[in-house]
Amino acid sequence: MEKIPILRxxxxxxxxxxxxxxxxxxxxxxADLVQMVKRTNxxxxxxxxxxxxxxxxxxGRIIGNIASMSKILDAQTVVVGMQxxxxxxxxELGLPLKGVFTALDVxxxxxxxxxxxxxxxEEMEPEDQDDAGSTE
Amino acid sequence: MEKIPILRxxxxxxxxxxxxxxxxxxxxxxADLVQMVKRTNxxxxxxxxxxxxxxxxxxGRIIGNIASMSKILDAQTVVVGMQxxxxxxxxELGLPLKGVFTALDVxxxxxxxxxxxxxxxEEMEPEDQDDAGSTE
Numbered sequence: 001m002e003k004i005p006i007l008r009x010x011x012x013x014x015x016x017x018x019x020x021x022x023x024x025x026x027x028x029x030x031a032d033l034v035q036m037v038k039r040t041n042x043x044x045x046x047x048x049x050x051x052x053x054x055x056x057x058x059x060g061r062i063i064g065n066i067a068s069m070s071k072i073l074d075a076q077t078v079v080v081g082m083q084x085x086x087x088x089x090x091x092e093l094g095l096p097l098k099g100v101f102t103a104l105d106v107x108x109x110x111x112x113x114x115x116x117x118x119x120x121x122e123e124m125e126p127e128d129q130d131d132a133g134s135t136e
Numbered sequence: 137m138e139k140i141p142i143l144r145x146x147x148x149x150x151x152x153x154x155x156x157x158x159x160x161x162x163x164x165x166x167a168d169l170v171q172m173v174k175r176t177n178x179x180x181x182x183x184x185x186x187x188x189x190x191x192x193x194x195x196g197r198i199i200g201n202i203a204s205m206s207k208i209l210d211a212q213t214v215v216v217g218m219q220x221x222x223x224x225x226x227x228e229l230g231l232p233l234k235g236v237f238t239a240l241d242v243x244x245x246x247x248x249x250x251x252x253x254x255x256x257x258e259e260m261e262p263e264d265q266d267d268a269g270s271t272e
Contacts, residue, residue: 005152005187005217007242009145014242016141016152051141081141106143106150 004029006036012044012113013037013075014106018051026062033066037073044113045070048106050081060095067100076101076116080109140165142172148180148249149173149211150242154187162198169202173209180249181206184242186217196231203236212237212252216245 004025007014013036015029033045047063049055067077078101090097103109140161143150149172151165169181183199185191203213214237226233239245 003187004154005184007150007152007184007186007217009242009246014143014150016143016154018140018152018154048141048143050143051139081143106145110145 002028003032006032008036008040008042009046009110011040011042011117012046012110013040013042014046014048016048016051021059021062023058026058030062030065030069034069034073037070037075042075043117044110045075045077046106046109046113047077047079048081049079049086050083050105052086053083055086055089055093057093057095060090060093060097063100064095064097067097071099076113078103078109078112080104080106138164139168142168144172144176144178145182145246147176147178147253148182148246149176149178150182150184152184152187157195157198159194162194166198166201166205170205170209173206173211178211179253180246181211181213182242182245182249183213183215184217185215185222186219186241188222189219191222191225191229193229193231196226196229196233199233199236200231203233207235212249214239214245214248216240216242 002025004015004017004019013033015033019025021029036042037045045066047066052059063079070077079097080103082102101109101112103112138161140151140153140155149169151169155161157165172178173181181202183202188195199215206213215233216239218238237245237248239248
């Protein structure tokens, strides 16, 4: 399985990291994600890392990259489900994930994104429904 | 990473299969999922297999097991994102996934579950908010 699936939930995208992000997989994820943001008019990206128990500087950088890329496409990134040990490691590595929002779990992350979008945009549905959930 | 994370989305649980389900991982997933259904009062389980390109009879059986277990706990299972090749293989293996609902993507799967629950339950929020997204 060479790709990490990106799931569409309304106007948000959800990515669950379950495997170690080696170089190519991480670059693929970055590329897929920005294309998916564009294609689905997504306003937010949720990255669930609850299965990640070990983090290194590479992964910290990838998350930062995704957040920056999404931001210039006008989508906010929220990292959810971080394990306490991962938070400790990130700080010890000197990677405080600046510009990335975090939340305890997917539901809270989604509420955070909804709050950020405000009530007007909350009802807006993206137009393009065809590519949802696709990973090709 | 020894566990597949189970994400809570309102009254549904979402599982994304990204890795090959070998014996122990699959049994862990079954056990985690039924406990999570109980703990969160979940009414539906969404299993996203869009990253799965190869399926065997073991995996087909695991999905069937999860659906049956959830059903007797009063939660419906919907398998979403199945690739065409996987559908072909399942039928050729003689595993038509009886008793399992399927949908093209997570959004449609969620709408299917909402339709099944009906308008009364749709507003009902589960009481226990503490364990959401946890994978400990």
